[in-house]
Amino acid sequence: GENVEQHPSTLSVQEGDSAVIKCTYSDSASNYFPWYKQELGKRPQLIIDIRSNVGEKKDQRIAVTLNKTAKHFSLHITETQPEDSAVYFCAASIKENTGFQKLVFGTGTRLLVSP
């Protein structure tokens, strides 16, 4: 069935290091891959997304890469800062029989950036 796997579940880095979170998906027809950041007790907020017609997208310290052949995509955060500490979720779009596209989310990665 539809599935998005996310690794690692927790990630601890020192301030200034890079962090990488990886996701794999099962539906080869998926064409939209957003990443959300959720701080404790708050709503998820979109930080970056990528569509299937590109392989990489960058926004300042954040980048996402997509490998459609292998069906995996990754979030890269460079020069991490303590305020990057949060739970990060990946998601992949899944097309229903009705044509409606829903998002299937990974289980989340808790990132802790130590000063």
Add this chain to the structure above:
Amino acid sequence: DGGITQSPKYLFRKEGQNVTLSCEQNLNHDAMYWYRQDPGQGLRLIYYSQIVNDFQKGDIAEGYSVSREKKESFPLTVTSAQKNPTAFYLCASSPHGGGGETQYFGPGTRLLVL
């Protein structure tokens, strides 16, 4: 995301009681969604609606019901049939529910069982 509101912030349910969670958006979005978030399980889709007066079951619809009488509103009722309702409930909306749209989330409602 500031255009989506949820209430209440915290909700307590007694055994056998139905409770309703409110979700309102002023973004003029056609599509709205309800998710349930449990620790370590990410977000799971309960129901979604692409247009007024139409909604579809998501992956974990049992024990829940919704209505979509107005474009701006998509309330979720947690019925007594939902045996493990304690969770963080998130409402979201997107422009049309078509291909590859960003979903914008509300602030969430935390439901606790007394």
